[in-house]
Amino acid sequence: MRKAEREAAYVICGDWDRADDLLQQALVKLYVAWPRVRRDGREEAYVRQILLRAHIDEHRRPWRREQATDRLPERAAREPFPVEERTVLMQALEQLSAMQRACVVSRHWLGLSVAETATDLGIPEGTVKSHTSRGLAALQGMLEPDRRA
Numbered sequence: 001m002r003k004a005e006r007e008a009a010y011v012i013c014g015d016w017d018r019a020d021d022l023l024q025q026a027l028v029k030l031y032v033a034w035p036r037v038r039r040d041g042r043e044e045a046y047v048r049q050i051l052l053r054a055h056i057d058e059h060r061r062p063w064r065r066e067q068a069t070d071r072l073p074e075r076a077a078r079e080p081f082p083v084e085e086r087t088v089l090m091q092a093l094e095q096l097s098a099m100q101r102a103c104v105v106s107r108h109w110l111g112l113s114v115a116e117t118a119t120d121l122g123i124p125e126g127t128v129k130s131h132t133s134r135g136l137a138a139l140q141g142m143l144e145p146d147r148r149a
Contacts, residue, residue, distance in 0.1 A: 005047055011109050012055045012102065014090050022058075026050040048110065049120040052102045060098070092142040099123075100135030107132050 005026070009019035026047045030037060037046045093101055099121075106117040107128070117132075118125040 005044075005051070008048065008105070008110055009051050009055075011093070011105050012051055013058075014094050018058075022051050022054050025054045045116065045120060048106070048112070049122075052106065052121055056098045056102060088143065092139050095142060096135050096138055097131075100131045100138065103128050103131040104135040104139070108136075 006019060006023055009022040009026075010016055013019055013022060029050050030043070030047055033046070037043055093104070096104065102121060103117060106112045106120060107114070112120070114125050114128050114132075118128045121128065
């Protein structure tokens with residue numbers, strides 16, 4: 001699997017260890033469905049869909065609701081922007097609902113279209129648009145508090 005899938009998993013969940021777990025789940029499910037997926041030619045879309053849905057499923061489990069800590073992750077992400085900005089962005093993404101985060105990450109981090117995001121998440125395109133819009137508005141409010149009125 002490419003580095004991009006691991007990074008996408010990290011952006012979806014905000015933790016490298018959980019990202020590795022998500023990617024492992026995705027690879028197992030891809031292996032099981034490989035003949036069908038290979039025939040359809042949508043391998044990358046299938047992996048993205050598994051990553052997003054697995055994260056949403058984990059997020060819904062009551063024992064997975066964790067409290068935020070002041071401790072930084074053990075491994076730093078390799079991003080082109082400073083650690084301070086990345087930390088602020090990841091904290092803001094964690095405050096979004098699971099579906100808003102999935103839509104924002106799919107549309108703006110992975111660069112998927114509305115239709116591709118809707119297909120990956122199994123929701124209507126209008127729902128993708130509304131979750132993305134609300135998620136971006138919430139992020140803007142968290143990241144640029146000067147603009148809030």
